[in-house]
Amino acid sequence: MTLTNPGSPQQLTAVSDPVLEIRNLSVDYGYDDDPVHVLRQVSLTLGRGEVLGLAGESGCGKSTLAYAATRLLPPPGLITGGEVLFTDRSGVQTDLLRLNDAQLRASRWQDLAIVFQGAMNSLNPVFRVGRQIADGIRAHRPNVTQKEALERSAELLELVGIAPDRLRSYPHQLSGGMRQRVMIAMALALDPQVLIMDEPTTALDVVMQRQIVEQIADLRQRLGFSVIFITHDVSLLIEIADRIAIMYAGEIVEDAAALDVYHRPRHPYSSALLHSFPPLRGPRRELIGIPGSPPDLSKLGGGCPFRDRCAFAFDACSTVGPELVHPAVPGDDPRRSVACLRHDPAAVVAAGEVPAPVPAELSLR
Amino acid sequence: MKFFLRRLAFYAITFWAAVTINFFIPRIMPGDPVRALIAKNQGRISTDAEAALRVLFGLDAETSLWQQYLDYWALLLRGELGISFTYFPTPVLEVIQQALPWTVGLVGIATIISFTIGTLIGTAVGWRRGTWADSLLPISTFFSSVPYFWLALVAISIFSVTLGWFPASGSYDRSLVPAWSWEFVGSVIYYGTLPAITIVISSIAGWILGMRNMMVTVSSEDYVTVAQAKGLSERTVMLGYAARNSVLPQVSSFALSLGFIVGGTLVMEIVFSYQGIGYFLFTAVAAKDYPLMQGIFLVITLAVLLANIAADIVYGVLDPRTRQEG
Amino acid sequence: MTIDTSIVEETNELARPSQAPATGALSVASRRSKRGGPRKFLFLRNAKALTGLAILAFFLLIAIIGPWIAPYDPSARSDDVLQPPSWEHWFGTTHLGQDVFSQILVGTRGVIVVGFVAGIVATTIGVIVGVTAGYVGGLGDESLSVLANVFLVIPQLPLIIIIAGQLPTVGGVTVALVIAITGWAWGARVLRAQTLSLRRRDFVEAARANGERTWRIITAEILPNLTAIIAAGFVGTVGFAVLSLITLSFIGIGNTGEWNWGTVLYQAQSQLALQRGAWWWFVPAGLCIALLGMSLTLINFGIDEFVNPRLRSTGLNAKTLRKRGIRPRIGFTPVVREAKEDRA
Amino acid sequence: MSNEAPVLQAVELRKHFKLRGVGSRDVVHAVDDVTFELRRGHVLALVGESGSGKSTIARLLAQLMPATGGSLLLHGEDATARGRRAFRRYVGRVQMIFQDPFGSLNPVHTVRYVLTRSIRIHRGRLRGTELDDALVELLERVQLHPAERYIDKFPHELSGGQRQRVAIARALAADPEVLLADEPISMLDVSIRLGILNLLRDLRDRLQIAILYITHDIASARYFADRTMVMYAGRIVESGDSESVTQDPKHPYTQLLVRSAPDPDDLEARARGARGEAPSLVNPPSGCRFNPRCPFATELCRIEVPPLLSVGEGREAACWSYSDRADRPVLEVRA
Amino acid sequence: DTGGGDTGTKVLTVGMPNGPQQENQNPLATGSASLSLGYAFAVYESLMQVNEIDPTEAPTPWLAESVEWNADSTQAVITAREGVKWSDGEDFTADDIAFSIQLRKDNPELNIDFPDQYGDITVDGNQVTVNFTTGQYVNQVKLYKLLIVPEHIWADEDAVTFANTEMIGTGPFTLKTFTPQAVTLEPNEDYWGEEPKVAELRYDAFNDNAGLTTALTSGEAQWGWTFIPDYEQTFIAQDPEHYAQVAGGGFGVDVLYLNNETKPFDNVAFRQALNMVVDRGDISQTAGYGVWPEITSVTGLPQPSGDAFISEAYQGEELSVDVDGAKQVLADAGYTYDGDKLIDPDGEPVTFTLTNPSGWTDYLDALGIIAEGAASLGAEATVEPIVQDTWFNDTIPFGNFQASLHWTDGGSTPWNMYSNIMDGASYVPLGETANWNFGRYRNDEVTQALATYKAAASDEERQAALDVVQERFVEDVPGIVIWSRPAVAQYSTANYTGFPTAEDPYANPQPTGPQAALILSKLTPTE
Numbered sequence A: 001m002t003l004t005n006p007g008s009p010q011q012l013t014a015v016s017d018p019v020l021e022i023r024n025l026s027v028d029y030g031y032d033d034d035p036v037h038v039l040r041q042v043s044l045t046l047g048r049g050e051v052l053g054l055a056g057e058s059g060c061g062k063s064t065l066a067y068a069a070t071r072l073l074p075p076p077g078l079i080t081g082g083e084v085l086f087t088d089r090s091g092v093q094t095d096l097l098r099l100n101d102a103q104l105r106a107s108r109w110q111d112l113a114i115v116f117q118g119a120m121n122s123l124n125p126v127f128r129v130g131r132q133i134a135d136g137i138r139a140h141r142p143n144v145t146q147k148e149a150l151e152r153s154a155e156l157l158e159l160v161g162i163a164p165d166r167l168r169s170y171p172h173q174l175s176g177g178m179r180q181r182v183m184i185a186m187a188l189a190l191d192p193q194v195l196i197m198d199e200p201t202t203a204l205d206v207v208m209q210r211q212i213v214e215q216i217a218d219l220r221q222r223l224g225f226s227v228i229f230i231t232h233d234v235s236l237l238i239e240i241a242d243r244i245a246i247m248y249a250g251e252i253v254e255d256a257a258a259l260d261v262y263h264r265p266r267h268p269y270s271s272a273l274l275h276s277f278p279p280l281r282g283p284r285r286e287l288i289g290i291p292g293s294p295p296d297l298s299k300l301g302g303g304c305p306f307r308d309r310c311a312f313a314f315d316a317c318s319t320v321g322p323e324l325v326h327p328a329v330p331g332d333d334p335r336r337s338v339a340c341l342r343h344d345p346a347a348v349v350a351a352g353e354v355p356a357p358v359p360a361e362l363s364l365r
Numbered sequence B: 001m002k003f004f005l006r007r008l009a010f011y012a013i014t015f016w017a018a019v020t021i022n023f024f025i026p027r028i029m030p031g032d033p034v035r036a037l038i039a040k041n042q043g044r045i046s047t048d049a050e051a052a053l054r055v056l057f058g059l060d061a062e063t064s065l066w067q068q069y070l071d072y073w074a075l076l077l078r079g080e081l082g083i084s085f086t087y088f089p090t091p092v093l094e095v096i097q098q099a100l101p102w103t104v105g106l107v108g109i110a111t112i113i114s115f116t117i118g119t120l121i122g123t124a125v126g127w128r129r130g131t132w133a134d135s136l137l138p139i140s141t142f143f144s145s146v147p148y149f150w151l152a153l154v155a156i157s158i159f160s161v162t163l164g165w166f167p168a169s170g171s172y173d174r175s176l177v178p179a180w181s182w183e184f185v186g187s188v189i190y191y192g193t194l195p196a197i198t199i200v201i202s203s204i205a206g207w208i209l210g211m212r213n214m215m216v217t218v219s220s221e222d223y224v225t226v227a228q229a230k231g232l233s234e235r236t237v238m239l240g241y242a243a244r245n246s247v248l249p250q251v252s253s254f255a256l257s258l259g260f261i262v263g264g265t266l267v268m269e270i271v272f273s274y275q276g277i278g279y280f281l282f283t284a285v286a287a288k289d290y291p292l293m294q295g296i297f298l299v300i301t302l303a304v305l306l307a308n309i310a311a312d313i314v315y316g317v318l319d320p321r322t323r324q325e326g
Numbered sequence C: 001m002t003i004d005t006s007i008v009e010e011t012n013e014l015a016r017p018s019q020a021p022a023t024g025a026l027s028v029a030s031r032r033s034k035r036g037g038p039r040k041f042l043f044l045r046n047a048k049a050l051t052g053l054a055i056l057a058f059f060l061l062i063a064i065i066g067p068w069i070a071p072y073d074p075s076a077r078s079d080d081v082l083q084p085p086s087w088e089h090w091f092g093t094t095h096l097g098q099d100v101f102s103q104i105l106v107g108t109r110g111v112i113v114v115g116f117v118a119g120i121v122a123t124t125i126g127v128i129v130g131v132t133a134g135y136v137g138g139l140g141d142e143s144l145s146v147l148a149n150v151f152l153v154i155p156q157l158p159l160i161i162i163i164a165g166q167l168p169t170v171g172g173v174t175v176a177l178v179i180a181i182t183g184w185a186w187g188a189r190v191l192r193a194q195t196l197s198l199r200r201r202d203f204v205e206a207a208r209a210n211g212e213r214t215w216r217i218i219t220a221e222i223l224p225n226l227t228a229i230i231a232a233g234f235v236g237t238v239g240f241a242v243l244s245l246i247t248l249s250f251i252g253i254g255n256t257g258e259w260n261w262g263t264v265l266y267q268a269q270s271q272l273a274l275q276r277g278a279w280w281w282f283v284p285a286g287l288c289i290a291l292l293g294m295s296l297t298l299i300n301f302g303i304d305e306f307v308n309p310r311l312r313s314t315g316l317n318a319k320t321l322r323k324r325g326i327r328p329r330i331g332f333t334p335v336v337r338e339a340k341e342d343r344a
Numbered sequence D: 001m002s003n004e005a006p007v008l009q010a011v012e013l014r015k016h017f018k019l020r021g022v023g024s025r026d027v028v029h030a031v032d033d034v035t036f037e038l039r040r041g042h043v044l045a046l047v048g049e050s051g052s053g054k055s056t057i058a059r060l061l062a063q064l065m066p067a068t069g070g071s072l073l074l075h076g077e078d079a080t081a082r083g084r085r086a087f088r089r090y091v092g093r094v095q096m097i098f099q100d101p102f103g104s105l106n107p108v109h110t111v112r113y114v115l116t117r118s119i120r121i122h123r124g125r126l127r128g129t130e131l132d133d134a135l136v137e138l139l140e141r142v143q144l145h146p147a148e149r150y151i152d153k154f155p156h157e158l159s160g161g162q163r164q165r166v167a168i169a170r171a172l173a174a175d176p177e178v179l180l181a182d183e184p185i186s187m188l189d190v191s192i193r194l195g196i197l198n199l200l201r202d203l204r205d206r207l208q209i210a211i212l213y214i215t216h217d218i219a220s221a222r223y224f225a226d227r228t229m230v231m232y233a234g235r236i237v238e239s240g241d242s243e244s245v246t247q248d249p250k251h252p253y254t255q256l257l258v259r260s261a262p263d264p265d266d267l268e269a270r271a272r273g274a275r276g277e278a279p280s281l282v283n284p285p286s287g288c289r290f291n292p293r294c295p296f297a298t299e300l301c302r303i304e305v306p307p308l309l310s311v312g313e314g315r316e317a318a319c320w321s322y323s324d325r326a327d328r329p330v331l332e333v334r335a
Numbered sequence E: 001d002t003g004g005g006d007t008g009t010k011v012l013t014v015g016m017p018n019g020p021q022q023e024n025q026n027p028l029a030t031g032s033a034s035l036s037l038g039y040a041f042a043v044y045e046s047l048m049q050v051n052e053i054d055p056t057e058a059p060t061p062w063l064a065e066s067v068e069w070n071a072d073s074t075q076a077v078i079t080a081r082e083g084v085k086w087s088d089g090e091d092f093t094a095d096d097i098a099f100s101i102q103l104r105k106d107n108p109e110l111n112i113d114f115p116d117q118y119g120d121i122t123v124d125g126n127q128v129t130v131n132f133t134t135g136q137y138v139n140q141v142k143l144y145k146l147l148i149v150p151e152h153i154w155a156d157e158d159a160v161t162f163a164n165t166e167m168i169g170t171g172p173f174t175l176k177t178f179t180p181q182a183v184t185l186e187p188n189e190d191y192w193g194e195e196p197k198v199a200e201l202r203y204d205a206f207n208d209n210a211g212l213t214t215a216l217t218s219g220e221a222q223w224g225w226t227f228i229p230d231y232e233q234t235f236i237a238q239d240p241e242h243y244a245q246v247a248g249g250g251f252g253v254d255v256l257y258l259n260n261e262t263k264p265f266d267n268v269a270f271r272q273a274l275n276m277v278v279d280r281g282d283i284s285q286t287a288g289y290g291v292w293p294e295i296t297s298v299t300g301l302p303q304p305s306g307d308a309f310i311s312e313a314y315q316g317e318e319l320s321v322d323v324d325g326a327k328q329v330l331a332d333a334g335y336t337y338d339g340d341k342l343i344d345p346d347g348e349p350v351t352f353t354l355t356n357p358s359g360w361t362d363y364l365d366a367l368g369i370i371a372e373g374a375a376s377l378g379a380e381a382t383v384e385p386i387v388q389d390t391w392f393n394d395t396i397p398f399g400n401f402q403a404s405l406h407w408t409d410g411g412s413t414p415w416n417m418y419s420n421i422m423d424g425a426s427y428v429p430l431g432e433t434a435n436w437n438f439g440r441y442r443n444d445e446v447t448q449a450l451a452t453y454k455a456a457a458s459d460e461e462r463q464a465a466l467d468v469v470q471e472r473f474v475e476d477v478p479g480i481v482i483w484s485r486p487a488v489a490q491y492s493t494a495n496y497t498g499f500p501t502a503e504d505p506y507a508n509p510q511p512t513g514p515q516a517a518l519i520l521s522k523l524t525p526t527e
């Protein structure tokens, strides 16, 4: 019962059958005529049984992506384009963005469950946790009695390692780690195929985080759902994710197998991100971090949003917007992609600029 | 347990403070019940009566303020409130006993209706914000901004005098004698309708607003989004999650607003010639009828305190977090 | 202690918005900044607040210039007795032939003065008691909170009537003071809760760790962060004071010799204006009060939305949203596929 | 490491919080018997899980709250400030940086106000150009240049990293000898964190400030601190130079902590099956506070509080297994 | 449309604006429901009926066959009527009369009319002799109006606090039901007089004048008294055929007390001048809506009640507005003008304030008109409404005013009016508590004349004294009488007729007084 050793190309093929495909998703904040374009045509695919990590700095749109895919964005969020295709076990594909309310409601929690960032705020403080788990079950299985639903809830709690007598507790009577586990139990209630977890462990300390992460890995092993795991903590992601997508300023800048990202980053931002946390083991190395601060999403011009902070920026970066392409490093896993003009000379040439070569730092093997 | 003891101590202090304020205010300020009575009768009571009235009201004896205060407490602890000047020689307690049920009945029911409807509307408006429902807010604010008596007088002039739909004054048909008969109860309801409606209209905005704001705030809580994510029905999410949590602050403001409400009823009772405690308070103030004034004020304060205690309990039931320490 | 637990929830409620100006405003401010408006004037961008302020400003203006622009002496009799509105008398005349329009104009000042004096005094007491209680904590807090709660529980209007009914002279300012003395508690309680949460905030601790004096922490660090709440309390008290004044005038407590909207209504009622069909005598004052009250409520809406960003309206008005097919809802993000002009 | 005399010493520091409520005799044992010292130009890291009392220690050192027991020595003299003047003098030498740069700057004041106040308090009434120069110098010191670009900004106009720099500048205005940094980077973005750590390190080197660095991120302690001290439930369980504490933890809790931290370079060596939660501090477990979660705990651990035992050069651990008692527990050597 | 002798079927509703009542029917204690609403006067009766409208008319015997006074009015011999029964069947006797008067003597709380003035009260057969310690010529009527209660019920009760829920009386009605909002009475079957024809009598309590006005105008209440502004339009025009408002008589007036001891009213010329410019017609019409009749006689006496008392010299002399005349008076007294401004002989401009409690709208409106009159003289007068308590406790008794409106006691002769305004016996210096003569007028001649009037044994002697008083009143203008304040009532003849009318003013028309028994006995149903 160890984590599958992720990252090897062979394994990627094994999980390539997609369960959730996000295509060209665009999201604005603000209903007025001057909205912030927070996500711009983001595409992402989650394979069946896969753990997809989503990383990037604060405010780059990770949560927005997750919530938009489930249409749970709070006002004034507005989805302005794209598709979210969900493929169920029998292979039927539906676009979540085209469902009406009733269909969407029926699909929720069954197909796709979500664990929110703060567990304290995700549980209704005035109801016992048992009831909160049970009402999700009963909303989708009308002929389940309350008693059966509670029995199932007890099972679920045991699954995440909490004594079933906690069913009768109110959220405030549980510790932070327990609440987070209750949330996970709740998310698993209907055996969903996709689990979205938005920073499920940020508020916990390392020991507790470790426990939860193990739990998730273990459950996925047993139940076979796919996970989108959002966190800032790249080291954690590398450990638990099969594949990692790195976001920057509302776009995905790199998408590759976890260890590929770690050992062979292709985007300057991924590379910098991975060099900005100190290692616990191994040689103590000098770290530089990423200079500057992320751009204001409402003032993005054309060109690469990372250019101002990029050590490898060249002329074309300020005019040509990079698209996700296969990196220009021979021998790379064919499934990985990166949005950097250094890897996309074709686009640079097409825009009439002079391309620049891929620097050594971004072409490690 | 400790929590309740603390609350109890608080209520005791409040009660003591109310009694004391209540006792001192009329005494440290000028005013004389006998002269007020003579003024009220402008020329119809001869001035020779003044001395007799002074004896009658027991105002001829001189006692120190402190002694009076002690006497007052002694009286209170015996459950007596003294004898009213205006309604001499009726004991204040009797006046209150007779008036209180009417006020509590009408205002209580109107307030509960207002609270319920207001909270429901607030729930709906808060849930559907950004739609036409938002336009309800300015309208209801308008009605809460006009002075109550103005609204009531206009209502009387339209619905009673011009249209004749409702009686203009009184709490029941004066030809009836109070009894538990359909006729009488029906009459009470009929006579109470217009006052109740005006109270509801002028007070509902507060509840709508409070609830709406809480709904908006609570709706953006994660647990509401989680409830939606769980695919619960709209109704369950709106009522069970958003409204259920939004209503908590409403409960405490409900108790606190009772003070306001009782104050407001005074105007209602004057305008509608409704028999109730507010009108008696008003008469007592005008007539410098200290015993009555103090008695009524005390009862009102007590009622508000009780309501607060009730709200505390309801709150405790509704919100498990308050029960935390057991 | 405090009235606590029943308020615990509330305190949290209050605590939350307090973070808003600090962090929540960030995104908004940075977004807005390109339009040049500094954060301070954000409040003014709120349509409701703006409308409310405009109306209030109008009445303030009338309060100042009313007596000068009034076409007649409000107390002067004329032969046009009980006339309906006409060109000479816009709001008609009273039983003595007095000009109602002039009475309203002249009476604005009394209303505004009472409202503002009461508002200022009550707010001052509330700030002193609330902030002290919240900052000092301990026994001082306990006793001050008990005091405030006592005032909260004691029914206000009856108390005002009792006090005002006993006063030797009841000028507008006296009424204002009575209202203030009975009406400061709510603000104090809200401020206390808020101060309590501010006190635990790092910037207060940081100021302390940096060696700032206590009074300076209160006045320079805490108070500025309470402005919105103080303003809201002030506006609320002004509204309450205006209504109380009018009610007192109406039931004949208070000085009917000073012109204000309440005395106009009192006169109208004692002369049975409505029974005599003289609606023009009764209606304008009522509408003015409602308008003033509404403007105050609107300002408070604005403040609320400023303090608690979640209350901020989602952008455009309902009509435009409908036109674009957006139905803002919790849990069902609208999907609008419009012509993608600017994506590429 | 040099053997200079310590700047600030904590001796058997103790803090118990009274629980709210009249007549309640329960206390939270937030900090118990903590002894350590801060030296010029050295960084001492304090790590431990959430709620273990790290911030409490920082606040005690800053004298923001009175200690229940123990003493504070500044250059070997009792530093407990009585009265305002003494407190001012003290804060002029010991300054604190808070965890949350969003919360520790008042949103209503500009950078100029914040720094001017600090300068006024600690350096007296500077005016005009003198003041301006001081402000610019401060901002330059925290690498906010050009200073003019930042001086008149409100906190909300600054990024998290910039705010934290302003907070540090405010602390530096006092020319302190000791900087207490309470999780100064935990609220910041990954990419900004390093900037702040490097800045602090630079200050340490240039100004020879003694720094107490509080964190729960043991990797950053290794990166930044000279010495590391591990806390568990209000007590120090292990201390030593950072490298050895992180690479070769001695106390079972430190071991758990190190093994729990994610580390992509060493995917195999992860802790497994860690269970249990931090104990209640109101009724802490008797004996070693870690004993309920410790797989090696024996009867001894449940009864007697282990003292800090020397476990190597400059290293100490509060675990009975390093004693020579007969009934001591035996730590299995990890696989 | 007067019906025959049959008893009616409809309820006659009396409306009162005194608010909900407590079940307390004590007819002796001020504040009881029965006195407040007035039904005490339908259940209990007085000794004699007095027509206040015509004081010269001899009183009509009622429970007393007769009341004989000795020459100096210190002793009254009351002869009890025979054949009267209490409503519980017991006989009414002279003992009841003596008991009722003795109750008042024994309980100062209840002794409103003759405080400390009763002497011995004795019964001899059906005659009761009541002695007084002072002459009661001007107070005779008060004795006639005393309500008589049954000894056999009251003897065992504490008369002060007795709630008297049964109400055993001699009057034409007995109590049927009490509710706080309404009290119903039914005819007394064993009534000694003619059996009343009103089927049921109900007293409704309204909380204020507005409520009562609405009830009267809608016909919900058919008899009552409230000040209805513009009563002709507001009230009578609603049903001109049945609605009526009639004024009784009496000697009550409202007078503008002038502070005779301070500027500007310490100068008799200015008092005279002001008296000449006060437009009483305007005041009566505008401020009083014609409800309060204008005073026309220079003696200040209301008419017609006062007709018989106006001295020879002033017969037919009427008040009129005469600005020029007034200015002449002022000029003669040394007043000058600075532009429009009146300057007194000391060289100071003449200004004064007119003070009354705020909320007393008719007074304040009247003051406004008086101020206009003063303005026509060039004197600047301001109306200052003050708090009622202050006015009562401070302003009026201590003389802290320059001019203020106040009422006078009614009484059955002009004596009360003149005494209240100008009796030196009531004089106290400014700053001490005055009981009447608030204007501090002092003239020994007048004081003497008023004393003489009270004690005189003959009408001639009295008239002579009155002549002196009237002369000083007219010449010295100690106060300015603005209107009379008679008892006024509104009623509707839709169900019952027979109320006092302007043509047949046989009694004070209000329902709240001993005359109610008389009026009720005269009412007949319509149809």
Ligand SMILES: Nc1ncnc2c1ncn2[C@@H]1O[C@H](COP(=O)(O)OP(=O)(O)OP(=O)(O)O)[C@@H](O)[C@H]1O
Pocket (backbone or CB within 6 Å): A029, A030, A036, A038, A057, A058, A059, A060, A061, A062, A063, A064, A065, A075, A076, A077, A232, A297, C027
């Ligand atoms: N209501 C809103 N109005 C305007 N902009 C918003 C709103 N909500 C979020 N944003 C912006 O959208 C961007 C993306 O936010 P999002 O929460 O998805 O980021 P994130 O990557 O999840 O960040 P974190 O790691 O802090 O959770 C941010 O720049 C944020 O400022």
Ligand SMILES: Nc1ncnc2c1ncn2[C@@H]1O[C@H](COP(=O)(O)OP(=O)(O)OP(=O)(O)O)[C@@H](O)[C@H]1O
Pocket (backbone or CB within 6 Å): D017, D018, D028, D029, D030, D048, D049, D050, D051, D052, D053, D054, D055, D056, D057, D216, D281
């Ligand atoms: N003012 C206080 N009153 C009561 N208990 C307190 C108080 N401050 C802290 N505590 C308690 O003391 C213990 C230590 O708290 P402290 O803030 O020092 O922990 P920490 O190690 O800094 O945690 P974190 O990593 O979460 O910041 C905690 O259990 C906390 O609940």
Ligand SMILES: [Mg+2]
Pocket (backbone or CB within 6 Å): A062, A063, A064, A198
């Ligand atoms: Mg997020």
Ligand SMILES: [Mg+2]
Pocket (backbone or CB within 6 Å): D054, D055, D056, D182, D183
């Ligand atoms: Mg901490």
Ligand code: NI
Pocket (backbone or CB within 6 Å): A037, C342
């Ligand atoms: Ni655009």
